[in-house]
Amino acid sequence: MNPQAGRPTDIPADGSNGLFELPAELAIDTDVARRVIVGFIRNQLRQAGFDRALVGLSGGIDSALVAYLVADAIKPELLLCVSMPYRTSSPESVEHARMVVDRLGCSSEVVDISPMVDGYFGADGAAGAGGLDAAPLRRGNFMARQRMCVLYDRSVTWGGLVVGTGNKTESLIGYTTLFGDSACAFNPIGDLYKSQVRQLAAAVGVPEEIIRKAPSADLWPGQTDESEAGFTYPALDRLLFWMIDKRRDDEELLAMGFDVATVDRVKRMVAVSEFKRQVPPVAKLGPRTTGVDYLYPRRRPGSARR
């Protein structure tokens, strides 16, 4: 690990110090995870012909962990962390993002997205094209997509690839904005449940304050994932793990002690969000169609930028 990436905290892998709850079946070997992920990041960049990367840093644990892992994989000065607060974003988020940048010694930039967002929805009583009375969800999705716009624009000026920060839990239940926070060149933590993100974050030395605080999309003040979803991450992760990774059916899940209402609700969330996890379908017309019967590796010979 990069010596500048901060001192690992003395947190047992099972989170038994109370920093976070880690269901036993979800515990991973963090050394191997780090090894695989760091190799993955290096390869993704090299195969695409890039040395540099950029991460949108929210101040939360997911993007903090990704920043630590990228800094571990490449030199911190080749990583650009971009904070993109809106005027109502929690000051704590901004502070935590700065803390990550300071600890890693990576490049950083703050881009205030308020003018972009307010330009569309309006501000100070003057409505924009989107309307002043837009529901929080619309505003939240719009902000997520503005951040995507900024990141992809900065990817050109920085000359690096956008690294994704979404985790497996939020992807499976669809707690993402399509073409917003889910947009990236590659994602190193997309196969880790939130509980595993916490375990790995503790292992690589992400600051305790960031690991400890309640996860939030910070799209409106006081929002937290768990209050919005109605269940805790450890409980949700356990259910998803047994349902999806271990292929347990409803009857088996109920016998394990999961309640029927939660199982039904989570199953529905997973099914309803299937479209967010897949490339949009293309009508099959010609002899050879991308993604159907034209199947090449993304990183085929000649695909690198240089």
Next chain:
Amino acid sequence: MAPRLGVVEDNLARHLALLDEARGGGADLVVFPELGLTGYLIQDLAGEVAMRRDDPRLLELAARAEGSAGERPMSAVVSFVEESDDHRLFISAALLEGGAVRFVHRKLFLPTYGLFDERRFFAAGDSLRTVESRLGVRLGLAVCEDFWHLSVPETLAFDGAHVLINVSSSPGRDLAAIHEVGLGTAASWQTLIRTYAQLTTSYVVFCNRVGVDETISFWGGSEVISPSGDAVFSAPLFDEGLHFVDVDAADVRRERVSLPLLRDERPELHLRELRRILAERTGMTIDQASERGPGVEPADGETRRRAKARENR
């Protein structure tokens, strides 16, 4: 090694360099991983990177393994996409000896489930034979998934193999903390190859690639297991490297004399029962293995027992 996906020229150069390095280290046999010349996740590139057995690039490798006059000749196992005369594409492993392609094993079992999609792009081999090596031992070649089928090490042992060589591109997965080595795939493979070495009282050489193709990380961890099932050599997980391992062919003899498992095998019994089972499965006898409808009484005690076993599954 970590092959570059689809970039045959680079991979060929890497093979040649490693052969030179191996010669410098005094190697007799050099084993490269599955699809080391092409990379693993090639999909529709398969047809573009395929080689015939007499491809000049294979012959170049064979010549380099053989070395020039005065140099110590080496044997080598390399793996590539093979195109047959009738244009089927195989995942093949070739034994290079005497400056020629001496023997080719075509992967028999093509995983097409879970994260694998090999049958879509490749044809399955249809023969399993050992080959007498210049090194004074019979070699049994297998490719990755071939070793997930008991019949492969068993048949190779019956056919006289002293050394079983498996070349792999095994994707690492399952990081559950319960695994001793931190990776479920590695734990499974380690169990398999120790068991095969012990049961066939043969050396097992397992050569697995490293590096990343798309989403998949290959975990390395190549090993050499002695005929008594002990690891003679274990490479680290995920690290690229050229490793030299001393293998004493006399160990095979010692183990087989003291633990004559192979002598006591009953291939004729196995074959007879396999014939019966095949006949039943294909409906050639009354005792059919097809699923019975609910409530249908089995005809006799034997089939009743089987129906019961089916219910209990």
